[in-house]
Amino acid sequence: MSFSWAKPYEPKHPFMRWLDDRLPLPRLVYGAVGGGYPVPRNLNYWWNFGFTAAIFLAIQIVTGIVLAMHYYATADGAFNSVNQHIMRDVNAGWLLRYAHMNGASFFFIAVYIHIFRGLYYGSYKAPRELVWMLGLVIYLLMMATAFMGYVLPWGQMSYWGAQVITGFFSAFPVVGEPIRIWLLGGYAPDQAALNRFFSLHYLLPFVIAAVVILHIWALHIPGSGNPTGVDVKDERDTLPFHPFYTAKDGWFVGLLLLIYAIVTFFAPNYLGHPDNYIPANPLATPAEIVPEWYFWPFYAILRSFTFDFILPAKLWGVLAMFSSILLLFFLPWLDKSPVRSGSYRPVFKRFFWLLVIDVVLLGWAGGGAPTPFRNAIGQICAAYYFLHFLLILPLVSAFETPLPLPKSITDSVLHGEEAKAAPAGTKPRRAKTATAVVE
């Protein structure tokens, strides 16, 4: 891997040596998430959400595979297969279903915190641009998977959500409508659409898992970033992933699973919409069509364009919504500041928190029935979203004077003390033994 002091894999058991000579899989794991991967010693708890997201992906895949054994993707049977067969007759079917339903929400919670951590600490900057971009690919795949999964129970929101989302494509002139029909396999969501959504909903999580491997691979070339944004200089700056970060991730995952369990067991429908417990009815449009909470900010951007300026408003909305995610791919080149961490960028930091508030408000604007006030807030926040990334960020990075950076990671954890008095482990571990001998 990346650092010369990374501990090499040394199998002790003869069988492991035999295996290592033929298929060095344990060596790979050891180097990726074991004692052979040196990680900056100063990571804070915002760095725990990548691991957590992977755990939720695993939960989704396991519960999803079992659910698929009991689900039937037919337009007249899907609703009952979920709400009658799985929820009432399958052993612990209610647990699988609620765990899967809320697991999606918690997967998104973990990933959103992970993304905002990346935004604050400049994790998208060189040399980690590809890590960032692969992460965005995962996020896009997650959105597609979540959308198609929400269609499967074939409730009112499933049906009308599918209608609205595939309707995006019809905003494009000439080719739009044929593309929509081709995607749905018909003029409206029906058996053909449900079948292909089920097929893709089963496929995409494995694609996500594959891209997660690429994401981690690309991360391991430069190694993990850290809250100071300063590069790792020597062995004193790092700790082996195992046992230090496995232990830290381990208990923290327990904490998040605790919150997840409380929601799943005691408020399983809190994050959902009641209308999805009404069977899909193509003839009755719900009073309000809203997507799941994790799409609210994008839904707000879509709805914010209400004026036909040269192009139709709907096309503006669709273009803006796609752009709002695609622009994140350009982030490494939009933010030119050589300083990675927002902690050392006083101006950037203010704008970052403004962005967080902005996205939360966008979510609020997209999550409810459109009123004039809600629309106005949505429009202001959508405008800020684009200005933040495309204008403010490049300008701030050009004109801001960052604070002085610590000389090294080890230096940053000292509080003006001499290096010799640093926490035991900041010195090479041999030195600790040496002092002990002196004492």
Place this chain on the structure above:
Amino acid sequence: MRFILGFIGIVFAGVLLISLITGLSTYFSNPPAPLAANVFHKEPKELHLASDGPFGHFDKQQLQRGFQIYSEVCSACHSMKLVSFRDLKELGYNDAEIKKIASDWKTQVPSINPDTGEETTRKALPSDSFPPPFQNEVAARAANNNALPPDLSLITKAREGGAAYVYSILTGFQDQPAELLKKFPEAKTPPNLHYNPYFANLNIAMPPPLTTEGQVAYAPGNPKPTVDQMARDVAAFLVWTAQPDLERRHAAGIAVVVFLLFATILGYLAKQQIWDEVHRGVRRTGPLDPVNQAKTRRAKAKAGIAG
């Protein structure tokens, strides 16, 4: 490239600004008229049931009363297709009682005559789900002034407010307030509809189903069947039909939470143990914090450095 992207950002923001200005100007020049449904609609009343809260469980006596109301009143129009007779076991009925309830049910199950192959009907069995009162949607609408009585299996999950909403609708029928008619003369409840402020558009097609005390005769030992009591009981019953898993879910949830709490605390202690070697636990307040200074002094003393 950054110029192009910056330009795109300005264009999006500009179009949004135009949208904002046109939206606001229409709002102020042509403010939307208030609707009776916005002014007079009420949020559901408060309803407390035994199934509420993380330790909530079903009051089987109440569920049986609620089932009695469903079978004697609601089931005349409302289907409950997702629930089977055999599920009634969870309400405390025994096998013989369930068999009788099924075979006595007012509608029968479509079947085929084993001798002639002709379509016929047969008595329901415990393994059947509740047969619907109408054969299809057209028949249901024809019998109800073109309104479709919704299936009740999931109703407390399918409406904002859940059981409280059902209870409020059942007890919310009233005359239209004079104030409403004065402010919105055109919002007078049309014939065949019934004013109910807990219903989204204020006028519901369902006539008041529970009207008089004692409409359903409860077995001795039960509370008096007032309209309010009957509405509570049937709301409680519909919580069970929508979430028969509730008790199992709560029991499993408590076990899982206790286990995770224990595992997480152990995990945290293990993490502290592992990190102890490299972690002095300096407070984030900085070098001048007295606690940090004390730690620095101790560390220096331990390392044998003067000062």
